[in-house]
Amino acid sequence: MWLSKRFKVAALLTSWAANALCSSSDVGFLSPHKNTTCYPKLNVEELAARLSPHAEIYEPGSDGFIEGTLRWSAYHAPTVSLVVVPRNEEDVAETIKFANEFKSPFFAVNTGHGTITSQRKMRRGIEIWLDELRTVDISEDGKTAVVGGGALTKTVAETLFAAGKQAVTGFCECVGLLGASLGGGLSILQGKHGLAIDQFVSLRTVLADGSITTIDEDSELFWAMKGAGHNFGIVVSATYKIHDVEHQNWAFTAFTYAGEAVEDIFQALNDNFRADQQPADVVIAVAFELLPQVDPENPVIIVLVIQEGKDALDPVFAEVFTNLNPLATQTEIMPFDKLPIVLYANLEAGPCQRVGLNYFRHPQSIKEYNVASQRELYELFTDTIRAVPALNGSQILIDHFPTQGVQAIASESAAYPHRDKNIYFAPTIAYMPDGPELDKEAMKFSSRIREIVHKGTGEDKRSAYVNYAFGDESLPELFGEPWRIERLRELKEKYDPYGRFNFYAPIE
Numbered sequence: 001m002w003l004s005k006r007f008k009v010a011a012l013l014t015s016w017a018a019n020a021l022c023s024s025s026d027v028g029f030l031s032p033h034k035n036t037t038c039y040p041k042l043n044v045e046e047l048a049a050r051l052s053p054h055a056e057i058y059e060p061g062s063d064g065f066i067e068g069t070l071r072w073s074a075y076h077a078p079t080v081s082l083v084v085v086p087r088n089e090e091d092v093a094e095t096i097k098f099a100n101e102f103k104s105p106f107f108a109v110n111t112g113h114g115t116i117t118s119q120r121k122m123r124r125g126i127e128i129w130l131d132e133l134r135t136v137d138i139s140e141d142g143k144t145a146v147v148g149g150g151a152l153t154k155t156v157a158e159t160l161f162a163a164g165k166q167a168v169t170g171f172c173e174c175v176g177l178l179g180a181s182l183g184g185g186l187s188i189l190q191g192k193h194g195l196a197i198d199q200f201v202s203l204r205t206v207l208a209d210g211s212i213t214t215i216d217e218d219s220e221l222f223w224a225m226k227g228a229g230h231n232f233g234i235v236v237s238a239t240y241k242i243h244d245v246e247h248q249n250w251a252f253t254a255f256t257y258a259g260e261a262v263e264d265i266f267q268a269l270n271d272n273f274r275a276d277q278q279p280a281d282v283v284i285a286v287a288f289e290l291l292p293q294v295d296p297e298n299p300v301i302i303v304l305v306i307q308e309g310k311d312a313l314d315p316v317f318a319e320v321f322t323n324l325n326p327l328a329t330q331t332e333i334m335p336f337d338k339l340p341i342v343l344y345a346n347l348e349a350g351p352c353q354r355v356g357l358n359y360f361r362h363p364q365s366i367k368e369y370n371v372a373s374q375r376e377l378y379e380l381f382t383d384t385i386r387a388v389p390a391l392n393g394s395q396i397l398i399d400h401f402p403t404q405g406v407q408a409i410a411s412e413s414a415a416y417p418h419r420d421k422n423i424y425f426a427p428t429i430a431y432m433p434d435g436p437e438l439d440k441e442a443m444k445f446s447s448r449i450r451e452i453v454h455k456g457t458g459e460d461k462r463s464a465y466v467n468y469a470f471g472d473e474s475l476p477e478l479f480g481e482p483w484r485i486e487r488l489r490e491l492k493e494k495y496d497p498y499g500r501f502n503f504y505a506p507i508e
Ligand SMILES: Cc1cc2nc3c(=O)[nH]c(=O)nc-3n(C[C@H](O)[C@H](O)[C@H](O)COP(=O)(O)OP(=O)(O)OC[C@H]3O[C@@H](n4cnc5c(N)ncnc54)[C@H](O)[C@@H]3O)c2cc1C
Pocket: 072, 107, 108, 109, 110, 111, 112, 113, 114, 115, 130, 149, 150, 169, 170, 171, 172, 174, 175, 176, 177, 178, 179, 180, 181, 182, 183, 184, 185, 186, 187, 229, 230, 233, 234, 235, 236, 351, 352, 467, 468, 503, 504
């Protein structure tokens, strides 16, 4: 399917000569060339000569370029002039060195599920597409696995499960394990084992100057890679702790409610599933969404509850939700590797499709629901999708996850600052782009959700999981206390002084 590198070089040279433009509006390479408005003329033939024989280079218009630059969200997407597909760590290193020599921005991409708007600062740069770095190798003692920097959640989960093992992976099969892990890595297994970052043993990483290094607990960068990793390098492979599969099956029940139940649902969640009550093996996710087959006009609230090692939810948990008179209840038993099917997070499901929609979120992490705020959210959702039907594919998603494993790890041990939060609001605004007026409505809707949720916390400060962030959050919202930000800034100055990794929640 892929066109070969050698085949493409001649065409590339022509296209790059035409692309070596000066622009009055866009900013080219970042500091120390911050003020340049000219794009460099790249000697692509030279780049090709530096890469290993099977590495690929794709030019605009080619099938490989189109596939490699497809993104989950079209909103504020980075723009790319060249896609390089490395086959090994040296290819990544050589591409970075080449980009630095030619003063070209560069950016790692795996699945393109990242949505933060800082990515838009990537203008006509070199995309390092990690698609071919997808191996998963289990160590002989079965305690760790080395995972390629471009491995999908699905590949990792399925490969390990077939060997009776599990890693702390996310919900969604199509998300990159490293992309998610570098910001923290929320998982249905976090109640038992902690976040994905807590599983890092070592990270084989290419730094901003193109040097290759192994970052582990003896390295000062290890702390920063655990929560702010996008700022410091491209991880070509990572060694993760893995765990024996204790239970093959999980019980799954989806309870669907009408809007009248809002107060009861969130009061019940507050009363029965506070962080100190929620068992490590029970995971809850809530969605406000329009489900036309149930009610074509009013959004429903769906509460998904899954429990490890059971054929049915423990009655004590099931009763909490059946007592609230759901409109519908769906129950399944699923093995761990098939859970994404019922969670609507498998490769074939809507959240994994890249079809040109705009998606964005204004997230907020909290510890407890404000029931009145939840009612306000429901009314806002209903009013908005009635007034602007183009937004009716949006969802207010809430991950309500167990935290025993997360809180068992000292907060100071990682840059990730939100171990005290167990409820992650990820309101996902979704719509087909249709001009600035719709963008404005979508933005108004999304930011209003954040305002309501934040006001409901009664706290001064907002707090956002970096992997769900919109892009307008402050550093304290994303990275927490002043000491963390100071330490991140010092490391940034030392390891990425020219801000080459400044396209994802940059520490500036
Ligand atoms: C449908 C959906 C489901 C999600 N589910 C979860 C979940 O269950 N848990 C969770 O924690 N998050 C989840 N997220 C958020 C997810 O963690 C982020 O969107 C993440 O940025 C996706 O990473 P990616 O590699 O798939 O995407 P990309 O857009 O390819 O990458 C995102 C960022 O990560 C960087 N990156 C990717 N790989 C590497 C690497 N090897 N080395 C260095 N940088 C790298 C890229 O440069 C970019 O800055 C979900 C998001 C979506 C859209």
